[in-house]
Amino acid sequence: MSELRKRLSSWDAAIIVLTVLVLVIASLAVDNFGTSRNFTFLVLDLLPIILVALPMTFIIVTGEIDLSVASTLGLTSSLMGWFWNHNFSIETIIPLCVLIGAVAGVVNGFLVTGLGLPSLAVTIGTLALYRGLALVVLGDSAVADFPWNYTGWVTGTLGGGSVPNVLILMLALAVVFGVVLHATPVGRSLYAIGANAQAAHFSGIRVARTKFWLYVVSGAVAGLVGVLWTLRYSSARADNGAGLELAVVAAVLLGGVSIFGGKGSLPGVLAGVVLLAALQNALRLEDVSGQALNIVTGALLVLSVLLPNIITAVRGNWHRRKLRQSSKEKTAARFV
Amino acid sequence: MTQLAAPPANTPAPARRRNGLLKTRELGIVLALALLVAYTAIDNPRFLSAQSIRDNLLNTAILAVMAAGQAVVVITRNIDLSVGSVLGLSAFTVATMMSENPDLPMIAAIAVGVLVGAVCGLVNGVLVRFGKVPALVVTLGTLYMYRGITYSWAGGSQVNADELPGHFLNFANDDLLGVPWLVLIAVVVVGGVSLMMRNYRVGRELYAMGSSPPAAELAGIRVARNLLGAFLLSGALAGLAGVLFAARFGTVDASAGTSYELNVVAAVVVGGVAVFGGSGTVWGAGLGALLLTVISSALAVLDINQFWQQAIVGALIILAICADRLVAVRIARSLRKRDAHV
Numbered sequence: 001m002s003e004l005r006k007r008l009s010s011w012d013a014a015i016i017v018l019t020v021l022v023l024v025i026a027s028l029a030v031d032n033f034g035t036s037r038n039f040t041f042l043v044l045d046l047l048p049i050i051l052v053a054l055p056m057t058f059i060i061v062t063g064e065i066d067l068s069v070a071s072t073l074g075l076t077s078s079l080m081g082w083f084w085n086h087n088f089s090i091e092t093i094i095p096l097c098v099l100i101g102a103v104a105g106v107v108n109g110f111l112v113t114g115l116g117l118p119s120l121a122v123t124i125g126t127l128a129l130y131r132g133l134a135l136v137v138l139g140d141s142a143v144a145d146f147p148w149n150y151t152g153w154v155t156g157t158l159g160g161g162s163v164p165n166v167l168i169l170m171l172a173l174a175v176v177f178g179v180v181l182h183a184t185p186v187g188r189s190l191y192a193i194g195a196n197a198q199a200a201h202f203s204g205i206r207v208a209r210t211k212f213w214l215y216v217v218s219g220a221v222a223g224l225v226g227v228l229w230t231l232r233y234s235s236a237r238a239d240n241g242a243g244l245e246l247a248v249v250a251a252v253l254l255g256g257v258s259i260f261g262g263k264g265s266l267p268g269v270l271a272g273v274v275l276l277a278a279l280q281n282a283l284r285l286e287d288v289s290g291q292a293l294n295i296v297t298g299a300l301l302v303l304s305v306l307l308p309n310i311i312t313a314v315r316g317n318w319h320r321r322k323l324r325q326s327s328k329e330k331t332a333a334r335f336v
Numbered sequence: 337m338t339q340l341a342a343p344p345a346n347t348p349a350p351a352r353r354r355n356g357l358l359k360t361r362e363l364g365i366v367l368a369l370a371l372l373v374a375y376t377a378i379d380n381p382r383f384l385s386a387q388s389i390r391d392n393l394l395n396t397a398i399l400a401v402m403a404a405g406q407a408v409v410v411i412t413r414n415i416d417l418s419v420g421s422v423l424g425l426s427a428f429t430v431a432t433m434m435s436e437n438p439d440l441p442m443i444a445a446i447a448v449g450v451l452v453g454a455v456c457g458l459v460n461g462v463l464v465r466f467g468k469v470p471a472l473v474v475t476l477g478t479l480y481m482y483r484g485i486t487y488s489w490a491g492g493s494q495v496n497a498d499e500l501p502g503h504f505l506n507f508a509n510d511d512l513l514g515v516p517w518l519v520l521i522a523v524v525v526v527g528g529v530s531l532m533m534r535n536y537r538v539g540r541e542l543y544a545m546g547s548s549p550p551a552a553e554l555a556g557i558r559v560a561r562n563l564l565g566a567f568l569l570s571g572a573l574a575g576l577a578g579v580l581f582a583a584r585f586g587t588v589d590a591s592a593g594t595s596y597e598l599n600v601v602a603a604v605v606v607g608g609v610a611v612f613g614g615s616g617t618v619w620g621a622g623l624g625a626l627l628l629t630v631i632s633s634a635l636a637v638l639d640i641n642q643f644w645q646q647a648i649v650g651a652l653i654i655l656a657i658c659a660d661r662l663v664a665v666r667i668a669r670s671l672r673k674r675d676a677h678v
Contacts, residue, residue, distance in 0.1 A: 111654065120415075120611060125651075125653030126650060126654070127598070129646075129649075133647050246479070246480070249476065291483070294484030296484075298478060301477035306469050
């Protein structure tokens, strides 16, 4: 019984169950949801959010946040267009863009760990800064003529079948991040930092250095997503991915990661992302506007923190009442 | 800053010194503003023409009203990211109401807008205080929800200027003794809230809550009431900003005020309100709003690529946080030194 209750109260388990339920119901009830064509679209919609959510999970587990990811994505996207216009080869552009993303992460990491500034404020600042630089690079124009073999690879499927090419990339990265977080000392140290940074420091974990590298990884991944985003829509624009940071943070928190750090799991986050994307996809097939769906996204986000709190409070009450009752019985027994 | 370097022997009480510091913090914004205006005016004297000043102030008004509410919330060590969506909901509600009932007076529009905002703010406050959900999460969620409500109500429709009654639209351009109503409202709001935060008990309690939430609770401050009040104020002012937005721009659709929250937070942070609460002033946030607005119009006057504006805002935010950090480190050091002397 207690084992069952423990499982039920674990939010990431609940969200995984909920996600599977939504997927099953959607493929039964919504026309065209289960088709392989729609599956490809679903995966392509998931791709940017999942990839950015992987390092974001790490960062939030350590109790920090990175709101600049979508702007880094926009910056690399517009730089990609700029390089392409200046006749760089695509083979140079792609690693260069990932590198630039990493540099954007270095700036965040330095401001947060080197100067000890609050990450929320810093990354709100770089959110504006990187998006602004993206606008400076490309203005409101777009670059579209990327080589067909690259854009085709991103939107294409493995051997023309029903498995999208990017799914392989996505799964590979998810496995790498999952193994690092859940099966290595580095992963454990992230939880330690999030639970109590000072204690982690005193037990020999290099807190600042770890956080710094997390921001670098986050920037590099955002840079990679900028490349993939540009190739998918075959359009380099300064406003690519605007607002994505909110969707990513929403998905990570929905997946059971605590905003205070120290808690959460990668399977939960993956379920959170899939849940949001599947809901959006299914409702779009049912002709519900994506903007109206924001109500569901927002409500889920608030509930993901509110519900566990309510459960804890109710259980605490119940526990206290039981204690009071048993102590009353004891006193009564003494007097009898 | 020079005050800090003064020898600690003849310093007054720490509280007063900190007060002096904050004054220098706002002095920094005033100086930056003066430099910017002077430089731009030398390049193009028309920047100081009555029309240009009027435009700048009108453009600041909406941002400053929202920044005043946001500053109060940030001072309590919280954040309200939903203000842009609240503005959208309020603007669309008021515009729809005025287009259907053109005879309603302006005051009714303002009352409805403020009410819509206050309800939104109250929901935020209740979730933060009684749901024990961090403000960042709550207001990120309600950012989506309020915007979603507006979209599902409005769909793709919009209210155009020709559907709105004349007296409502004129409100944005009408003057009282040469000062536009919009500017007057912004000045009254920023001034009133500054006064409340500086001189009234509830204001000082809000600062105390931001400095140390557990200590404030132990000191018997009515934390719940004050926190609800702070979020309610921020929502109500965002609602008021929605009315001003509808009156000024005339055309309102469901996307009104999208990503305004970024500018509002930027104005507050640039204005010297520390994101970790407990310090900064409301009028500083108002100055921050003015500075951001003047920067964007100065770029146009100086014929610099408009696209630089957002990058400059970002750089300013980071600069402002660095400055706060520097001040905090210096305070800590000088306090330690003072203790060593005793």
